[in-house]
Amino acid sequence: MNTPRLEIIEQYCKGCSICVEFCPTNVLEMDGFLVKAIRPDACIGCMQCELRCPDFAIRVHKD
Amino acid sequence: MAFDYDKYLRPGKLPHIWCPGCGHGIVFKGLLRAIDACELEKNRTAIVSGIGCASRLPGYVDFNTLHTAHGRAAAFATGIKMAQPDMNVLVVGGDGDGVAIGGNHFIHACRRNIDMTYVILNNFIYGMTGGQFSPCTPTGDKASTTPYGNPDPTFDISKLAIGAGATFVARTTAYHATQIDKLIAEGIRHKGMAIIEVLDDCPTTYGRRNKFRSVVDMMKRFKELAVPVAKAATMSKEELEGKIVTGILHREERPEYCEQYAEVVKRAQNL
Ligand SMILES: Cc1ncc(C[n+]2csc(CCOP(=O)(O)OP(=O)(O)O)c2C)c(N)n1
Ligand code: SF4
Ligand code: SF4
Ligand code: SF4
Ligand SMILES: [Mg+2]
Numbered sequence: 001m002n003t004p005r006l007e008i009i010e011q012y013c014k015g016c017s018i019c020v021e022f023c024p025t026n027v028l029e030m031d032g033f034l035v036k037a038i039r040p041d042a043c044i045g046c047m048q049c050e051l052r053c054p055d056f057a058i059r060v061h062k063d
Numbered sequence: 064m065a066f067d068y069d070k071y072l073r074p075g076k077l078p079h080i081w082c083p084g085c086g087h088g089i090v091f092k093g094l095l096r097a098i099d100a101c102e103l104e105k106n107r108t109a110i111v112s113g114i115g116c117a118s119r120l121p122g123y124v125d126f127n128t129l130h131t132a133h134g135r136a137a138a139f140a141t142g143i144k145m146a147q148p149d150m151n152v153l154v155v156g157g158d159g160d161g162v163a164i165g166g167n168h169f170i171h172a173c174r175r176n177i178d179m180t181y182v183i184l185n186n187f188i189y190g191m192t193g194g195q196f197s198p199c200t201p202t203g204d205k206a207s208t209t210p211y212g213n214p215d216p217t218f219d220i221s222k223l224a225i226g227a228g229a230t231f232v233a234r235t236t237a238y239h240a241t242q243i244d245k246l247i248a249e250g251i252r253h254k255g256m257a258i259i260e261v262l263d264d265c266p267t268t269y270g271r272r273n274k275f276r277s278v279v280d281m282m283k284r285f286k287e288l289a290v291p292v293a294k295a296a297t298m299s300k301e302e303l304e305g306k307i308v309t310g311i312l313h314r315e316e317r318p319e320y321c322e323q324y325a326e327v328v329k330r331a332q333n334l
Binding site for chain 1: 065066069077078079081082083084085086087088089091092238240242266277278279283
């Protein structure tokens with residue numbers, strides 16, 4: 001399987017850090033009030049971040 | 064493919080007004096996935112709300128939407144369903160809207176078993192107006208109106224709905240993101256009144272006052288306290304103290320209100 005592609009929509013991200021906390025492979029980190037994918041290669045496509053983001057700000061593309 | 068939320072959103076409305084970490088956004092996304100799973104047609108679907116942060120939800124969606132008076136969503140929704148029984152009618156709103164000011168409409172919509180799906184976002188507080196206590200604020204907790212601790216016992220919304228006659232009642236939390244859409248979809252498919260209670264977080268007016276360091280702590284607490292209904296059946300009352308029982312809590316078949324009303328119309332016309 002290809003590594004999923006993470007799309008972060010910066011205008012929507014409110015910096016709650018929910019996605020960072022619940023990512024099982026520590027792909028994400030807060031950079032001030034904005035989320036950043038610091039280890040995108042470690043993404044396993046589990047969708048935990050996308051499912052719990054309250055702001056439509058992170059999408060996981062698996063195609 | 065990532066789930067395409069955009070097809071159900073009114074263009075240009077995001078970012079939404081909810082605070083950072085507000086669970087309403089998580090429930091909102093679950094609702095859209097449930098609507099998609101049930102293949103509801105936009106023109107045959109109405110989403111109705113009252114007033115409150117939760118009740119702002121219909122403003123973001125591309126369906127028939129109605130933002131009504133505080134506590135009155137169930138009454139307006141009943142009107143829509145009676146006038147157009149083929150319409151899929153969904154209600155969304157908060158604990159304050161649904162079971163404080165709107166408690167009467169809530170119980171009577173349950174009693175009638177009218178075919179609609181009511182998603183109630185229970186964040187234990189009046190979020191929009193700055194954190195006054197609601198009937199769902201846990202006893203002892205702090206709200207702007209109970210700075211020394213809330214003396215009131217709390218409403219269990221799901222139990223209230225079952226007692227009032229709703230024929231499908233389910234509960235989950237904002238942590239359990241995939242269960243949100245599964246339960247709402249089950250509720251939509253159910254013929255009769257379906258109540259889906261989602262325990263939700265308001266970090267701004269409830270979390271801060273009640274010593275949650277962050278919204279993540281609030282989500283973790285939901286994770287810790289949740290007990291699936293099948294497991295709860297094996298536990299004692301003492302073991303279940305303070306736990307959140309999740310899943311489908313009640314399901315029964317009972318005559319649906321619009322159908323009963325259509326019978327009345329037929330009888331009247333035959334006279
Ligand atoms: C008739 C009336 N009374 C009071 C208000 C003030 N008011 C607005 S929202 C709200 C409470 C909302 O709480 P809830 O339904 O739990 O929604 P939340 O903001 O927590 O999502 C109140 C009391 C109002 N708008 N109208
Ligand atoms: S899909 Fe899973 S592994 Fe990938 S960033 Fe999101 S939470 Fe982390
Ligand atoms: S969950 Fe969403 S809004 Fe919160 S930090 Fe992550 S991307 Fe941003
Ligand atoms: S006040 Fe509370 S309920 Fe309202 S948007 Fe903010 S976090 Fe959500
Ligand atoms: Mg509330």
